[in-house]
Every structure is written in C-alpha cells, then in structure tokens.
Amino acid sequence: MAAAALTPWPASAADRTADASDPGPARTTALPPDHRVAAEIRSEFLHGWRGYTQVAWGYDEVRPVSGGRNDFFAPGRTFGLSIVEALDTLYVMGEDAEVARGCDWIEAHFDPAQDADVHVFEAVIRLVGGLLAGYLATGRKRLLDRCREFTDRLLPAFASPTGIPYTHVNLRTGAVSGSSVPLAEVGTNVMEFGLLTRLTGDRRYLDASMRAYRAAMARRTSLGLLGTSIDAETGRWTDPASVAPNPPVDSFYEYLWGGWALLGDRRLRDWYRSLTSAILKHQADTGTGHLWFRQVDPATGRQLGTSQSELASFYAGLLGKGGDPRHARAYYESWTAVLDRYPVLPEGIDYRTLAATDTGNQLRPEYVNSSFDLWRLTRDPYYKRTAYRYFTGMRDHLRVPGGYTIAADVTASPMRLGDLTPAYWFAENPKYLYLIFADSPRFDYRTGVLSTEGKILKGLRRPGR
Ligand code: DMJ
Secondary structure, eight states: OOOOOOOOOOOOHHHHTHHHHOOSGGGGOOOOOHHHHHHHHHHHHHHHHHHHHHHHTTSSEEETTTTEEEOSSSTTOOOOHHHHHHHHHHHHTTOHHHHHHHHHHHHHHOOTTOSOEEEHHHIIIIIIHHHHHHHHHHOOHHHHHHHHHHHHHHGGGGOSSSSOOOSEEETTTOOEEOOEEEHHHHHTTHHHHHHHHHHHOOTHHHHHHHHHHHHHHTTOOTTSOOOSEEETTTOOEEEOOBOTTSTTTHHHHHHHHHHHHHHOOHHHHHHHHHHHHHHHHHHEEOTTSSOEEOEEOTTTOOEEEOEEEGGGGGHHHHHHHTTOHHHHHHHHHHHHHHHHHSSSOOSEEETTTTEEEEOOBOOOOHHHHHHHHHHHHHOOHHHHHHHHHHHHHHHHHHEETTEEOOEEETTSSSOEEOOOBOTHHHHSHHHHHHHHHHOOTTBOTTTOEEOTTOOEEEOBOOTTO
C-alpha cells in the first residue's frame, strides 16, 4: 500500500505575514545565517556526545555533572542505549566514523537476551527504533538481525487475552508483568513493528500491533474518546479519564498518523481522524485566549483538570501533519507563550495561569519536535526563530562541561541543575534542530517519517552509495 508523503500547506495569510502576527520575544530574536546555526547545533551535539563517550561509553546514559553512569532499563544491565539512540543523528550530521564505532559496539556487545525485565514501550521506541534507523542509515545487516532477535523477545508481552501488551517482559524468560497499561503503551509500536514486518516479511510484528490497536479502539465511549489506562487481561479501563494529548496517552495518537504515513494503512488514518475530532470537540479549551486541552470524563465530557505536560507540546506538530494548520499553529503559540515566561520549559503547567506545577526540565524534545514538523510543512520563518530560541535557552542553561543535563528547577535563578543526559537527547532535540537549519542531503524532507523517539524510519538518504 502506498504511504502518505508529507503534504506541505500553501502559504496561508498568517504565514505570509508571520512577522506581524508573531507573539512575544520570538519575533525579536536575531537569527544568524542557517549554515552557522547548523554548525553550532552540530558542535553542541558533539559536545554532549563526547561527554557520553568519554565517561560512559557502552553504558546506557551518562551523568554529565558527576561523571557517573545510569542503567536505564534494569540495574546492572546495559544496552548501550545512548549509542543506539544516537546512530541516525550522527549519520545525518555526517559523523560516519562515530556511526561505525557505534555499530561495531552494538555488533560486539548488544545482548538481546539479558535477564532483565524491560519496559516494553521504552524498549520499542528506543532500541527497536534505534536499531532500525541504524540499519537504514548504514545497511549493516547485523543491526537488523539484532533488532529482530530483540523484538522476538518482546513479543510474549503481546500474548495477553486482549492483545494489549503487558508493560514489562523478561527478555530471557519471557515472563510478563504489568497488566494496567497506559494508552501510549498500547499503540506506540505500530511504526517500528510495521517496518520490521516490511523488512523481514514476518507478519507477527505488525499483526501484534494492529490487534492491540483494535482492542483499544473497540472501547471508545459514545463521545468517541478513550481513557488513560486499560487492563490487558479484561479490557476494562483502569483509569477512565481522557487526558489527551498529555502523557501517558500521547504517542497512541501520534502513531495512528505515523503508522498511516509510514505504512499507508487507512484504518490508522481513519482512527486518527475520528479521535482527533472528538478531542477537539470535547477537550479544546480556548478560555484563556490560547488553545489548551482540558482533561475530561470521556463518557460525559465533564471537565476534570487543566494541567498540561510539556510532553503534550508535540501535539502541535501532529495536528499539522494531520492536516489542521489552524489548531496546529494555535497550540504551538500556546507553548511559545510558556517559553516567553521561562528560560526553558518546565515539565508541567496549569494552563489557566501558566504557573509551573512541575518545575523540572528533563531536556525534553517535544516543543522543538513540533517546530520541526511545522517548519517542514510551512517553511514559515516563525518556526525557525522559535526553534532557535529553544536552542539558545538549552545551550545557555543546560550545558555543562561534561555535556548537557536535565534541570531540577527552571524557576530558580541561577537554574538548579540535575545530573543526567537522557538518551533520547541524542535521538531527538539536536536532530530536529539540525534538520531545520542544515538542509541535510542525507534526509528527504518531503517523504521522511520519524518515530516518536525521533528515529528516521523513512527518508534517510545515502548519497553516492
Ligand atoms: C521520548 O522518549 C519520546 O519522545 C516519547 O514519545 C516520550 N517522551 C520522551 C522524551 O520526552
């Protein structure tokens, strides 16, 4: 089936007059020439990468302040997570020697059969997706073999009575645990599993994903909404509130559109459309002058809350890709208003006041993921300027001699820092930024498709090979 290419929007009146309509300080941020910004982003990425390679090579994550290491999945077990996450970012930046070094490590040391209870959702988006993107970038068949062996060890999680995956599986024994499953964990696998099916001809992966999606979609309320967590054994909602597009449901919706874009399955597109229109109808709240999404009882539409997680800011880009430029821009502007107020985004806010309800910053990529998506669609300089401001905020506040770190409190002055470079930083923030400014010949800007973890699952180019 043909997959969907990105359809750029014609420049709207708002786009053409972007300077006049820009809210807040983003308008006045002076923007150096693109090639200079791209070079700086690349150099900052390499600063973080060196921080990891010098003290934590072969471990999952680096603690760049103390020089320590972090096992992401299970204590005493490593998957070289930051290496796997970084491969296609290194590739688009032209760091071929580092790509080769990372692939060599994976081929020699990545162990898909460790005695570890792994979080299925994280294992799929980070490791399955990372190995697939690494394979697409390099053509090294052993990465695909490792990916397949690893995914085979995740499949027991999907053998529940409903098809909804248990949250955890032991890679060695296949023992499963965790039957109350957040919605994102139900569906955030169809892109990776669908691609793996395509590359191997083995239908088990895609079939497992589609069965899980069907199980959740069959449990929509009469308003067309879904809950937050569902029991993998009984199919009953264990937390029935609709909190879209916040975690822990966020990428369930993202993968409906992403699955359609990558695999061309119309069921996924149609489910995306019907859920999105229900969310816009029952959850959109413009009472503050900005577009936000309230939490509601999915059976009645009664409002339950007004919190918004930074992770939800990806939704501006998703609305854009799904063909709704008006709401996409509005939601992006809402988050830009938060960035007007804080040097880097706090983890959570109450959208009625924009007060931080969680003052940390986990080096999150979601806002700049939307900048990238919306810039690709519109080529509107507004998204470049706001992306640049995001970049300078990160560079000026979260850079340390050992790399880049999370923050404990973005409202403190000076900012109170934490001590971790989350592995997703190597997959996401610098990649989105670089692709916006670099005009990279290694990425097809028109047809490229990225996963929720920033893995380029379609559109990697290998010029000259
Ligand atoms: C990443 O692992 C992915 O973007 C995921 O979808 C949720 N968020 C984290 C980073 O914030």
